[in-house]
Amino acid sequence: MARDTRDRILEASLALFNARGELNVSTNHIADDLEISPGNLYYHFRNKDDIIEQLFARFELRMDKALTAPAERLPTLEDIWLQLHLVYECIWDYRFIYRDLVDISSRNRKLRMHFSRILKRASEGAIEVMRGLATSGIFRANAEEIRATATNILVIATFWLNFSAVRGEHDERESINQGIYQVMLLIAPFLRDTERAQLTHLAAAYLR
Amino acid sequence: MARDTRDRILEASLALFNARGELNVSTNHIADDLEISPGNLYYHFRNKDDIIEQLFARFELRMDKALTAPAERLPTLEDIWLQLHLVYECIWDYRFIYRDLVDISSRNRKLRMHFSRILKRASEGAIEVMRGLATSGIFRANAEEIRATATNILVIATFWLNFSAVRGEHDERESINQGIYQVMLLIAPFLRDTERAQLTHLAAAYLR
Numbered sequence: 001m002a003r004d005t006r007d008r009i010l011e012a013s014l015a016l017f018n019a020r021g022e023l024n025v026s027t028n029h030i031a032d033d034l035e036i037s038p039g040n041l042y043y044h045f046r047n048k049d050d051i052i053e054q055l056f057a058r059f060e061l062r063m064d065k066a067l068t069a070p071a072e073r074l075p076t077l078e079d080i081w082l083q084l085h086l087v088y089e090c091i092w093d094y095r096f097i098y099r100d101l102v103d104i105s106s107r108n109r110k111l112r113m114h115f116s117r118i119l120k121r122a123s124e125g126a127i128e129v130m131r132g133l134a135t136s137g138i139f140r141a142n143a144e145e146i147r148a149t150a151t152n153i154l155v156i157a158t159f160w161l162n163f164s165a166v167r168g169e170h171d172e173r174e175s176i177n178q179g180i181y182q183v184m185l186l187i188a189p190f191l192r193d194t195e196r197a198q199l200t201h202l203a204a205a206y207l208r
Numbered sequence: 209m210a211r212d213t214r215d216r217i218l219e220a221s222l223a224l225f226n227a228r229g230e231l232n233v234s235t236n237h238i239a240d241d242l243e244i245s246p247g248n249l250y251y252h253f254r255n256k257d258d259i260i261e262q263l264f265a266r267f268e269l270r271m272d273k274a275l276t277a278p279a280e281r282l283p284t285l286e287d288i289w290l291q292l293h294l295v296y297e298c299i300w301d302y303r304f305i306y307r308d309l310v311d312i313s314s315r316n317r318k319l320r321m322h323f324s325r326i327l328k329r330a331s332e333g334a335i336e337v338m339r340g341l342a343t344s345g346i347f348r349a350n351a352e353e354i355r356a357t358a359t360n361i362l363v364i365a366t367f368w369l370n371f372s373a374v375r376g377e378h379d380e381r382e383s384i385n386q387g388i389y390q391v392m393l394l395i396a397p398f399l400r401d402t403e404r405a406q407l408t409h410l411a412a413a414y415l416r
Binding site: 144 | 308309321327349356360362363366371375389
């Protein structure tokens, strides 16, 4: 029962943060939304940052799962496509983090270190997949190019929602699709001609 | 004389914003720094956002100049290198904008539209240069790939300082160099083998 309330608080917080922006949601808003007393909320969480930290932990687990490369075989182009999907779905489900990332991470050192660790894992995951594609002979890049490309993928995935917002785009769901497209076209030039055409074709489906 | 004071206020504001972060600097701090009265400052500027808007106008002029492609001849790899330098020097000189971009642009619609226009020009500039390289036969990409790559370059240049901060890097001057490196490696895979090796070699000089 206590476990239930805790879960419900986390789920309601995530929904409210995503809908209204984390900065505009207080613990009172969350308690109101769940029709529980603030006291009940504080029984489960010390403060709003405590809630955010717990959401970060869930986000991290989810992202780790999305980033796991297939074991015991070389990755294919379809694996990359699927992985990109899972990663961007995760970004979508926890979009409040990405929207206010600079603010959240400069305010709370613990969360910054959490996120920094996620970036490190994501980079390792991307490097592993690209190395696998290179071993398969369909991806032509040296170690340095693979490392730099992994970093570029991270920057684009991490700041895509911010970039769309600065450009004045308001449909975040639509932006997520464009973000997938942008990463696909970042990878494409390293592929053999057949696979490059194939990926560019697949990518086009993400644009309106 | 009045003109002088106006200029001095803008220069002091830029220096303070860059050093301490725009959010931590008030008009009083600026007046103190210049040893002028707040009244004198308000004679020249309505408020802090007015100062920021004037700085944005200077930034925009500077960025426009950096983005201008060579006229009446096809661009070379050296042109790209030079252009990247000028753009990143401009980002460095106005780094307070990039550091707090999401915050500034969500707070002030006028500044957001300014920045959005700069992004549009930057995108057109990058597309023009890549098209020129394609015409010269050293850059292999279709129109769609060029457009997507221009967008990826913008995301990386725009959010590189934020990305470095989230990763916990504190030396912004060093980060700027890494940012140049990342964009060079984004362009490299589209080049012919000779130029690709040449660019990757040039780029390596930007890493410690």
